[in-house]
Amino acid sequence: MLQVCSVTKYYQGQAVFSKLDLTVGPGRFHVLLGPSGCGKSTLFDGLTGVFPLDGGRLLWKGEPLADLRLHAAYMQQKDLLLPWFSLLDNALLPAKTSGRDMKAAKDQACRLFERLGLKGYESHGAHQVSGGMRQRCALVRTLMFDRDLVLLDEPLSALDAITRQSLQSLLLMLQAEFKKTILMITHDIEEALLLADEIHLMSARPMSVSRHYVLSSPKPRKFNDPALLAVKAQVLDQLEGGLSREPH
Amino acid sequence: MNRINLPAALLVVLILGVWEAGVYLLSLPVFILPPPSRIVLVALVRTPDIFPHALVTFSEILLGLGLAVVTAIPLAIAMFAKPNLEKAFSPFLVASQAIPVFALAPLLVVWLGYGMASKVFMAWIIIFFPICVSLLEGFKSCDPEFRVLFRLMGASFFKTLTLLYWPWALPRFFAGLRVGVGVAGIGAVIGEWVGAQKGLGFLMIQSNARLQTDLVFAAILWLTAMGLALWHLTGILETIIIKWKKEI
Structure with missing residues (x-):
């Protein structure tokens, strides 16, 4: 679906990532796992056209593409709900900005509200509901983009453990029920192991894919799955090896 | 409040x-x-004499305010949309504040006459700057992550303006409006001092010449009351328009 070919980005003369390659297959849950500050979010900014890449190219379903702006939905660490809109109006933003038929969009959003346990909260303000509900609303908004690829930039890192767990199942739903292809950034190994079909382990700057793991355990997964524990040990080993090799 | x-x-x-x-x-x-008790008494007893003058000054302030709002908003939007316009206009905006209004007043009376126009223009010069600059700063203060979100939604500038930038900047706009309302009377009264046939400034000059100091103070009291009333009215308007701010 998406091929990232030899993309490069420099910041103040130093490479954040250089000749980075990534292939994202349709319907798959890809996770970019790496230490904080290695440049994962910069890669997303480059892919979405927030700033231009310094080299390489993107292929979308085989066709060259400048950026993913009109092809991917984006969900960030913050829920980014606007306080002057109700939850429903926040969810309807992608429809409002793209000029879609509002009646159909509203019906779709209401169905998603029901599916994600937000029914009855449509007219509530973002400040009137819990952090978990805000994230679910952000998820509805992400689905309302009506795009095949969803980019998730550490969407769960700001949440408490219990809320995070329930939202992890929502992300699985995003893939299984709504047939979305997902590219997620995280630095949480366990989150990656629970959710990913493929883990791309990123090295420190200049960032590159140091290892690629394909996880075939059925979902939902449990932490005591021996296959996952084996991958976890490998990932930790790789990360520790990477850290010990870093210059002091 | x-x-x-x-x-x-x-x-x-x-x-x-x-x-x-x-x-x-x-x-x-x-x-x-005169003692404060006498000033209050004169302000009340001489209401029939003071009121027609107050009405003129109040009209000048309101017209200046209205003119400032309808000119500051489009210019702030234009400067935000086109940074080159901001570069072009910024020196003029700063210069408009550096020129003492007192120096312009006699010229404006010569150009626009002894009627209301010269006073409205004076009030406009004083009010325009805080409103325009506050609104522009409000637009600029928008969280970049929201900008990215709207960019990815494919929102046009107009859609982003109406759904994001404008509500985001409203609190700053009202802060500027309050400053404008606070100083609006200065422009109108200075204009009336230089040359007018009616208004509180005219009444002050006339009373001062006749050593009716209590009436001068009574006029100041009326002017203060009008300023405070407008200031509070702006606050009420702000509470009504920015409901979400109070609820957060």
């Missing part, structure tokens, strides 16, 4: 008390410094 600011109220009572007592103890003649 409805709560009485006790320290301020006590300070006002103290100042008025010292003033009142000082005038009696020093046996100051009324034409030098």
